Amino acid sequence: MSPTPPTPAGAPDWARVRADFPLLMREVNGKPLVYFDNANTAQKPLPVIDAVDAFYRRYNANVSRAVHALGTEATEAYEGARARLARFLNVPGDELVLCNGTTFALNLVAYSWALPRLQAGDVILVSRMEHHANIVPWQLVAQRTGAHIRVAEILPDGSLDLDALNAAMTGEVKLLALAHVSNVLGTVNPVREICREARRRGIVTVIDGSQAAPHLTLDVAAIGCDFYAVTGHKMCGPTGTGALWARRELLEAMPPFIGGGEMIKQVSFDGTVFNDAPHKFEAGTPNIAGFVGLGAAVDYLETLGREHIAAREQALLAHLTEELQRVDGVRIFGTTPHKAAVVSFLVEGAHAHDLATLLDLEGVAVRSGQHCAHPLLQYFGVAATCRASLAFYNTHQEVEAFIAALQKARALLG
Numbered sequence: 001m002s003p004t005p006p007t008p009a010g011a012p013d014w015a016r017v018r019a020d021f022p023l024l025m026r027e028v029n030g031k032p033l034v035y036f037d038n039a040n041t042a043q044k045p046l047p048v049i050d051a052v053d054a055f056y057r058r059y060n061a062n063v064s065r066a067v068h069a070l071g072t073e074a075t076e077a078y079e080g081a082r083a084r085l086a087r088f089l090n091v092p093g094d095e096l097v098l099c100n101g102t103t104f105a106l107n108l109v110a111y112s113w114a115l116p117r118l119q120a121g122d123v124i125l126v127s128r129m130e131h132h133a134n135i136v137p138w139q140l141v142a143q144r145t146g147a148h149i150r151v152a153e154i155l156p157d158g159s160l161d162l163d164a165l166n167a168a169m170t171g172e173v174k175l176l177a178l179a180h181v182s183n184v185l186g187t188v189n190p191v192r193e194i195c196r197e198a199r200r201r202g203i204v205t206v207i208d209g210s211q212a213a214p215h216l217t218l219d220v221a222a223i224g225c226d227f228y229a230v231t232g233h234k235m236c237g238p239t240g241t242g243a244l245w246a247r248r249e250l251l252e253a254m255p256p257f258i259g260g261g262e263m264i265k266q267v268s269f270d271g272t273v274f275n276d277a278p279h280k281f282e283a284g285t286p287n288i289a290g291f292v293g294l295g296a297a298v299d300y301l302e303t304l305g306r307e308h309i310a311a312r313e314q315a316l317l318a319h320l321t322e323e324l325q326r327v328d329g330v331r332i333f334g335t336t337p338h339k340a341a342v343v344s345f346l347v348e349g350a351h352a353h354d355l356a357t358l359l360d361l362e363g364v365a366v367r368s369g370q371h372c373a374h375p376l377l378q379y380f381g382v383a384a385t386c387r388a389s390l391a392f393y394n395t396h397q398e399v400e401a402f403i404a405a406l407q408k409a410r411a412l413l414g
Contacts (some may be wrong), residue, residue: 011308018393020045020300024175031363033407034277034398037343039389040238040367042214044293051296052238055289059147062290064262067243081295085243088213088298089220089228093263097244097278098291100407102210103133105229105244106177108281109206110137112254113227114175119145122385123172123202127152127160127189128379129182132372135378138177147174154379158185158334160199164275166197175204184371184387188216195224202249214391215313215340217306220245234343235301236293240287251277258283282341304392311391313341319396320388323403333380341390344371346404352384358412362405 024048026033055077060072060264063078078092078265086093099105114124124138124170135149142149144401150166150173176198180191195205205225212231213216218390220228227250246254256263256274260283265273274280292406301309320343326331347355354369367387370377377385388402 006039009306012304014392014395015275017304018395020047022046022049022392028363028365029361032401032403034362034364034394036390036398037365037401038130038214038387038391038394039211039234039387041239042231042391043393044236044297045300046128047300048178048236048238048293048296052289052293055292060289062285065289067325073191074288076280076288077292077295079351081291081298081301082243084295084298085230086245088216088302089230089243090222091220091228091244091245092248093336094278095245095248097246097251097281098286099242099244099282100240100287101231101233101242102208102229104224105208105227105242106133106208107137108244108257109227109229109246110141112257112281113204113250114138114141115144118145118147118174121172122174122374123150123170124148125150125152125168125173125176127165127178128154129158129160129187130179130183131183131208131377132175132374134206135181135375138175144371145349148172151375152178154376156186157181157336158339159336160187160189162190162194165194167197169201169203171201171266173201175201175206177206177208179208179210181209181215181340181342182334182373183342184209184344184385186189186211186339186344187334187336188212188338188340191225192223198313199224204327211340211342215310217310231369232294234298235294235297237297238287238290241290241294244281248277248278251281254276254281256280256283260284275362280401309392313390316390316394316396317341319345320390320402323399327403327406331411333382333385342383342387344387345388346382347410347413348383349408352386352411353384355409356405357406358409362401362408364402364405 011208059070059073061074063075083093088098198205206227207225214235228245233239261279263283331346332346352368
């Protein structure tokens, strides 16, 4: 057993932090739950749960449509969440479109920016490590415009081949879509340097920040991209929440993606005058309670300190990786030293789904499958992997419990 690393000065009491997450107290199959599926969705702390509960109990009303007290309170809470998230990302609030997650955000860029502008012969550059949400929308746009998809490859350790990427940024490339952090490998891409090079060549950049927002101290303004997307439920907020940040000039030039109420200034049968950005992209009644919860999640993360969260997760990742490497027959995918707390792995002779099922019998939750990243797994020549993904509320004792469960599963699978 590896010694538990010392707690950095000023760090939270992680045992007390863990107590904020009621779901972590339950048992699965008669065993204490070890939740290592945080890249899929994070658990919710009591302040988030309480914020959603309070909205429905005390001031449930629609936003921006009523002058009564409840409507005013709901609108203030909803717009307050936008302001909190904007501060979290270091972007202006009036450049932040609230939506139901990164998938929607990337589709918004695809249909409102790319579709009206791309044409036959143009190239959309994506990396091998992208989630399907950052591949399929661009394929749909390419089919309708005659543009082409070009793939930036990776290296065997799971890092991006930066020389190949730079060489791929030719004059035909109009858009570069890239994950800040890989959901399978944990690779943290040097997006600031990449975006600087792309901007020098006149290429618009779209960054998928779903896996970055929970783990990194984000400064989107410093990254220098054109679009940045985040998902709320991966950062301890409710499902059905997220946002797209875009440069003001791009938002103003983009047509709405979806039409309806609340995204307009005036409607007649002769035509419609759309609302100002970001509201022209927010048709219909939003997930108000969800965004109230997301605002609480942002406050919670900032109270813990993102530098402390990062240090905690890196310590857990180092422990998990060291212990996994001692297990006979384990293959880890993604070994670059600069990565988030995500470990994809296989055990020789065991199918990923069988392994995950046996781990679940021991109370250990990991994800198995292709992780919405088929092209990446094809590169490694495997049909599926198991993925253990950590969060700050996990413990070193859980790492040891996971390894014990893995050893037991490995023995059963022969």
